[in-house]
Amino acid sequence: MYDVAIIGSGPAGLSAAINLKQRNKDIVWFGSPELSAKVQMSEKIANYPGLGILPGSELNEKFKEHADALGLEPINQMVNGIMPMGDKFSIAAGSDVYEAKSILLATGVMSGKTFTGETEYIGRGVSYCATCDGYLYKGKTIAVYCGSKRYEEEVEYLAEIAEKVYLFAGYKDCEINLPNVEIVSEKIDEIIGELKITGLKTKAVGASNKGTSDDRADESEILAVDALFCLRDAISPGTLVPGIEMNGNHIAVSRDMSTNIPGCFAAGDCTGLPYQIAKAVGEGNIAAHGILAYLSENK
Secondary structure (H helix, E strand, O other): OOEEEOOOOHHHHHHHHHHHHHHOEEEEEEOOOOHHHHHHHHOOEEEOOOOEEEEEEHHHHHHHHHHHOOOOOEOOEEEEEEEOOOOEEEEEEEOEEEEEEEEEOOOOOOOOOOOOHHHHOOOOOOOOOHHHHHHHHOOEEEEEOOOHHHHHHHHHHHHHHOOOEEEEEEEOOOOOOOOEEEOOEEEEEEEEEEOEEEEEEEEEOOOOOOOOOOOOOOOOEEEEEEEEEEEOOOHHHHOOOOOEEEEEEOOOOOOOEOOOOOOOOOOOHOOOOOOOHHHHHHHHHHHHHHHHHHHHHOO
16 A cells, blocks of 8 residues: 555645655655656746756756656556545555555646546446446447547447447547448537436537527437546545545645645645645645644644
8 A cells, every 4th residue: 555646746746745755654656657747738838946947848858857766656557536435545546456544635626627527427337538438338339538639548348348439539630540430420418318328419519509590409318328538637525535625626725735635635626716836736745744643743
Protein backbone atom coordinates (compact mmCIF):
# COMPACT_ATOMS: atom_id res chain seq x y z
CA MET A 1 0.00 0.00 0.00
CA TYR A 2 1.24 3.49 -0.90
CA ASP A 3 1.34 6.42 1.48
CA VAL A 4 -0.08 8.78 -1.15
CA ALA A 5 -1.69 8.52 -4.58
CA ILE A 6 -1.41 11.70 -6.68
CA ILE A 7 -3.79 12.07 -9.61
CA GLY A 8 -2.59 14.66 -12.10
CA SER A 9 0.82 15.57 -13.47
CA GLY A 10 0.40 19.34 -13.84
CA PRO A 11 2.16 21.92 -11.65
CA ALA A 12 0.11 21.09 -8.52
CA GLY A 13 0.69 17.35 -8.79
CA LEU A 14 4.39 17.82 -9.50
CA SER A 15 4.83 20.24 -6.61
CA ALA A 16 3.21 17.79 -4.19
CA ALA A 17 5.19 14.85 -5.59
CA ILE A 18 8.48 16.72 -5.12
CA ASN A 19 7.71 17.63 -1.51
CA LEU A 20 6.44 14.17 -0.58
CA LYS A 21 9.38 12.46 -2.26
CA GLN A 22 11.80 14.62 -0.28
CA ARG A 23 10.04 13.47 2.90
CA ASN A 24 10.56 9.83 1.88
CA LYS A 25 6.90 9.01 1.35
CA ASP A 26 5.97 6.09 -0.87
CA ILE A 27 3.89 7.64 -3.63
CA VAL A 28 2.13 6.49 -6.77
CA TRP A 29 1.67 9.28 -9.31
CA PHE A 30 -0.79 9.15 -12.21
CA GLY A 31 -0.53 11.41 -15.24
CA SER A 32 1.09 12.06 -18.58
CA PRO A 33 4.83 11.44 -19.08
CA GLU A 34 4.83 14.86 -20.76
CA LEU A 35 3.48 16.36 -17.52
CA SER A 36 1.33 19.40 -18.37
CA ALA A 37 -0.11 19.93 -21.86
CA LYS A 38 -1.54 23.26 -20.66
CA VAL A 39 1.90 24.54 -19.63
CA GLN A 40 3.54 23.07 -22.75
CA MET A 41 1.18 24.94 -25.08
CA SER A 42 1.40 28.31 -23.31
CA GLU A 43 2.98 30.91 -25.60
CA LYS A 44 4.75 32.71 -22.79
CA ILE A 45 4.69 32.77 -19.00
CA ALA A 46 5.56 36.07 -17.37
CA ASN A 47 4.28 35.81 -13.80
CA TYR A 48 6.24 32.89 -12.33
CA PRO A 49 8.67 34.53 -9.86
CA GLY A 50 12.35 34.20 -10.59
CA LEU A 51 12.08 32.86 -14.13
CA GLY A 52 11.46 36.08 -16.05
CA ILE A 53 9.51 35.62 -19.28
CA LEU A 54 9.77 32.22 -20.94
CA PRO A 55 7.72 29.98 -23.25
CA GLY A 56 5.57 27.31 -21.61
CA SER A 57 7.48 24.56 -23.38
CA GLU A 58 10.68 25.66 -21.64
CA LEU A 59 9.04 25.71 -18.21
CA ASN A 60 7.49 22.29 -18.79
CA GLU A 61 10.93 20.97 -19.74
CA LYS A 62 12.32 22.34 -16.46
CA PHE A 63 9.48 20.58 -14.64
CA LYS A 64 10.43 17.28 -16.32
CA GLU A 65 14.12 17.73 -15.51
CA HIS A 66 13.28 18.29 -11.84
CA ALA A 67 11.03 15.21 -11.74
CA ASP A 68 13.67 13.08 -13.48
CA ALA A 69 16.36 14.22 -11.04
CA LEU A 70 14.25 12.88 -8.17
CA GLY A 71 13.30 9.67 -9.94
CA LEU A 72 9.67 10.75 -10.23
CA GLU A 73 7.76 9.37 -13.21
CA PRO A 74 3.97 9.41 -13.52
CA ILE A 75 2.11 6.27 -14.51
CA ASN A 76 0.34 6.87 -17.80
CA GLN A 77 -3.01 5.33 -16.78
CA MET A 78 -6.42 6.95 -16.68
CA VAL A 79 -7.85 6.88 -13.15
CA ASN A 80 -11.49 5.83 -13.50
CA GLY A 81 -12.63 5.75 -9.90
CA ILE A 82 -11.54 6.33 -6.32
CA MET A 83 -13.35 4.65 -3.46
CA PRO A 84 -12.82 5.61 0.22
CA MET A 85 -12.49 2.44 2.28
CA GLY A 86 -12.13 3.46 5.92
CA ASP A 87 -8.46 4.24 6.53
CA LYS A 88 -7.43 3.76 2.89
CA PHE A 89 -8.50 4.40 -0.70
CA SER A 90 -8.94 2.03 -3.61
CA ILE A 91 -7.90 3.54 -6.96
CA ALA A 92 -9.04 1.99 -10.25
CA ALA A 93 -6.66 2.92 -13.07
CA GLY A 94 -7.00 1.15 -16.40
CA SER A 95 -7.38 -2.53 -15.53
CA ASP A 96 -5.32 -2.19 -12.32
CA VAL A 97 -6.30 -1.41 -8.73
CA TYR A 98 -4.02 0.44 -6.31
CA GLU A 99 -4.35 1.19 -2.60
CA ALA A 100 -3.15 4.29 -0.76
CA LYS A 101 -3.52 5.78 2.70
CA SER A 102 -4.23 9.24 1.26
CA ILE A 103 -5.19 10.90 -2.04
CA LEU A 104 -4.30 14.15 -3.77
CA LEU A 105 -6.57 15.27 -6.60
CA ALA A 106 -4.66 17.56 -8.95
CA THR A 107 -6.81 16.85 -11.98
CA GLY A 108 -7.13 20.36 -13.39
CA VAL A 109 -10.44 21.51 -14.79
CA MET A 110 -12.54 19.25 -16.96
CA SER A 111 -13.03 20.66 -20.46
CA GLY A 112 -16.50 20.28 -21.87
CA LYS A 113 -19.74 19.32 -20.19
CA THR A 114 -21.07 15.93 -19.24
CA PHE A 115 -24.05 14.60 -21.20
CA THR A 116 -27.56 15.10 -19.90
CA GLY A 117 -28.36 12.04 -17.80
CA GLU A 118 -24.71 10.93 -17.53
CA THR A 119 -24.39 11.29 -13.77
CA GLU A 120 -27.74 9.62 -13.12
CA TYR A 121 -26.76 6.49 -15.08
CA ILE A 122 -23.24 5.91 -13.76
CA GLY A 123 -23.06 2.20 -12.95
CA ARG A 124 -26.35 1.67 -14.77
CA GLY A 125 -24.99 1.74 -18.29
CA VAL A 126 -22.55 4.66 -18.17
CA SER A 127 -18.91 3.59 -17.83
CA TYR A 128 -15.53 5.29 -18.10
CA CYS A 129 -13.38 2.17 -18.37
CA ALA A 130 -13.43 -0.19 -21.36
CA THR A 131 -11.19 -2.76 -19.68
CA CYS A 132 -13.16 -2.75 -16.42
CA ASP A 133 -16.70 -2.99 -17.78
CA GLY A 134 -16.48 -4.03 -21.41
CA TYR A 135 -17.07 -7.74 -20.70
CA LEU A 136 -20.47 -6.87 -19.22
CA TYR A 137 -21.72 -6.03 -22.72
CA LYS A 138 -20.49 -9.01 -24.68
CA GLY A 139 -22.64 -9.46 -27.76
CA LYS A 140 -24.66 -6.31 -27.04
CA THR A 141 -25.11 -2.92 -28.69
CA ILE A 142 -23.17 -0.07 -27.13
CA ALA A 143 -22.27 3.54 -27.82
CA VAL A 144 -18.83 5.02 -27.26
CA TYR A 145 -17.92 8.68 -26.92
CA CYS A 146 -14.20 8.89 -27.77
CA GLY A 147 -12.77 12.28 -26.87
CA SER A 148 -9.25 11.76 -28.18
CA LYS A 149 -7.34 9.66 -30.71
CA ARG A 150 -5.35 8.18 -27.81
CA TYR A 151 -8.43 6.12 -26.84
CA GLU A 152 -8.96 4.47 -30.24
CA GLU A 153 -7.29 1.30 -28.94
CA GLU A 154 -10.00 1.06 -26.28
CA VAL A 155 -12.70 1.53 -28.91
CA GLU A 156 -11.19 -1.34 -30.91
CA TYR A 157 -11.16 -3.50 -27.75
CA LEU A 158 -14.86 -2.78 -27.15
CA ALA A 159 -15.60 -3.63 -30.79
CA GLU A 160 -14.13 -7.09 -30.19
CA ILE A 161 -16.64 -7.66 -27.37
CA ALA A 162 -19.83 -5.95 -28.51
CA GLU A 163 -22.00 -6.96 -31.44
CA LYS A 164 -22.48 -3.34 -32.52
CA VAL A 165 -20.70 -0.10 -31.61
CA TYR A 166 -22.01 3.39 -32.33
CA LEU A 167 -18.98 5.68 -32.18
CA PHE A 168 -19.21 9.41 -31.40
CA ALA A 169 -15.77 10.90 -32.09
CA GLY A 170 -14.98 14.17 -30.35
CA TYR A 171 -12.08 14.94 -32.68
CA LYS A 172 -11.26 15.00 -36.39
CA ASP A 173 -9.71 12.25 -38.52
CA CYS A 174 -10.99 9.23 -36.60
CA GLU A 175 -9.18 6.17 -38.00
CA ILE A 176 -11.47 3.43 -36.68
CA ASN A 177 -12.57 1.23 -39.59
CA LEU A 178 -14.23 -1.95 -38.35
CA PRO A 179 -17.28 -3.76 -39.74
CA ASN A 180 -19.30 -3.54 -36.53
CA VAL A 181 -18.40 0.10 -35.74
CA GLU A 182 -20.63 2.85 -37.10
CA ILE A 183 -19.29 6.39 -36.77
CA VAL A 184 -22.24 8.64 -35.91
CA SER A 185 -22.19 12.19 -37.28
CA GLU A 186 -24.81 13.46 -34.81
CA LYS A 187 -24.04 14.53 -31.23
CA ILE A 188 -25.34 12.98 -28.02
CA ASP A 189 -28.21 15.11 -26.74
CA GLU A 190 -29.44 13.04 -23.77
CA ILE A 191 -29.03 9.63 -22.15
CA ILE A 192 -32.39 7.96 -21.59
CA GLY A 193 -33.61 4.85 -19.80
CA GLU A 194 -35.33 3.52 -16.72
CA LEU A 195 -33.38 1.37 -14.26
CA LYS A 196 -30.64 1.17 -16.90
CA ILE A 197 -29.79 2.93 -20.13
CA THR A 198 -32.08 2.05 -23.00
CA GLY A 199 -30.91 4.58 -25.56
CA LEU A 200 -29.50 7.95 -26.55
CA LYS A 201 -31.22 10.97 -27.97
CA THR A 202 -29.06 12.33 -30.76
CA LYS A 203 -29.14 15.64 -32.57
CA ALA A 204 -27.44 17.06 -35.65
CA VAL A 205 -24.17 18.86 -34.86
CA GLY A 206 -24.83 22.58 -34.68
CA ALA A 207 -28.55 22.20 -33.95
CA SER A 208 -29.95 24.68 -31.47
CA ASN A 209 -31.96 23.90 -28.36
CA LYS A 210 -34.33 26.83 -28.90
CA GLY A 211 -36.91 24.78 -30.74
CA THR A 212 -37.45 26.86 -33.87
CA SER A 213 -38.97 25.29 -36.94
CA ASP A 214 -35.85 26.12 -38.96
CA ASP A 215 -33.24 24.33 -36.85
CA ARG A 216 -35.42 21.23 -36.22
CA ALA A 217 -34.06 21.19 -32.66
CA ASP A 218 -36.93 19.12 -31.32
CA GLU A 219 -36.49 16.41 -33.97
CA SER A 220 -34.11 14.29 -31.92
CA GLU A 221 -33.58 10.69 -32.95
CA ILE A 222 -33.42 7.76 -30.53
CA LEU A 223 -30.53 5.31 -30.75
CA ALA A 224 -31.19 2.08 -28.85
CA VAL A 225 -28.09 1.01 -26.86
CA ASP A 226 -27.30 -1.05 -23.77
CA ALA A 227 -24.44 1.15 -22.54
CA LEU A 228 -22.44 4.31 -23.15
CA PHE A 229 -18.67 4.34 -22.63
CA CYS A 230 -17.29 7.87 -22.14
CA LEU A 231 -13.57 7.89 -22.95
CA ARG A 232 -12.26 11.33 -21.99
CA ASP A 233 -9.01 12.82 -20.70
CA ALA A 234 -10.70 13.76 -17.43
CA ILE A 235 -13.60 12.73 -15.23
CA SER A 236 -15.43 15.27 -13.09
CA PRO A 237 -14.31 15.09 -9.42
CA GLY A 238 -17.85 14.42 -8.23
CA THR A 239 -17.94 11.34 -10.42
CA LEU A 240 -14.37 10.28 -9.66
CA VAL A 241 -14.76 10.38 -5.87
CA PRO A 242 -18.31 9.63 -4.68
CA GLY A 243 -19.41 11.94 -1.88
CA ILE A 244 -16.78 14.65 -2.36
CA GLU A 245 -18.09 18.14 -1.64
CA MET A 246 -18.14 20.48 -4.61
CA ASN A 247 -18.32 24.25 -4.85
CA GLY A 248 -19.95 24.63 -8.24
CA ASN A 249 -17.62 22.86 -10.69
CA HIS A 250 -14.68 22.95 -8.29
CA ILE A 251 -13.65 20.85 -5.29
CA ALA A 252 -14.33 22.50 -1.93
CA VAL A 253 -11.15 22.59 0.19
CA SER A 254 -9.95 23.92 3.53
CA ARG A 255 -6.82 26.00 4.10
CA ASP A 256 -4.66 22.85 4.22
CA MET A 257 -6.24 21.71 0.90
CA SER A 258 -8.19 18.90 2.63
CA THR A 259 -11.65 17.97 1.36
CA ASN A 260 -14.69 16.76 3.31
CA ILE A 261 -13.38 13.18 2.95
CA PRO A 262 -10.66 12.37 5.51
CA GLY A 263 -7.37 11.64 3.77
CA CYS A 264 -8.48 13.19 0.46
CA PHE A 265 -6.84 16.47 -0.58
CA ALA A 266 -7.05 18.62 -3.71
CA ALA A 267 -4.86 21.28 -5.31
CA GLY A 268 -4.53 23.35 -8.47
CA ASP A 269 -7.13 24.38 -11.01
CA CYS A 270 -9.63 21.79 -9.74
CA THR A 271 -10.05 23.86 -6.54
CA GLY A 272 -11.07 27.03 -8.40
CA LEU A 273 -9.85 30.34 -9.76
CA PRO A 274 -7.38 31.75 -10.52
CA TYR A 275 -6.10 29.18 -13.01
CA GLN A 276 -2.45 30.13 -12.56
CA ILE A 277 0.70 28.01 -12.49
CA ALA A 278 2.10 29.81 -9.45
CA LYS A 279 -1.14 29.24 -7.54
CA ALA A 280 -1.16 25.53 -8.48
CA VAL A 281 2.45 25.03 -7.37
CA GLY A 282 1.73 26.75 -4.05
CA GLU A 283 -1.38 24.66 -3.42
CA GLY A 284 0.51 21.49 -4.27
CA ASN A 285 3.07 22.42 -1.63
CA ILE A 286 0.39 23.16 0.98
CA ALA A 287 -1.43 19.91 0.14
CA ALA A 288 1.77 17.92 0.56
CA HIS A 289 2.24 19.31 4.08
CA GLY A 290 -1.42 18.68 4.86
CA ILE A 291 -0.97 15.08 3.75
CA LEU A 292 2.17 14.71 5.88
CA ALA A 293 0.24 15.91 8.92
CA TYR A 294 -2.65 13.55 8.14
CA LEU A 295 -0.31 10.54 7.79
CA SER A 296 1.43 11.43 11.04
CA GLU A 297 -1.88 11.66 12.89
CA ASN A 298 -3.17 8.39 11.43
CA LYS A 299 -0.25 6.00 11.74
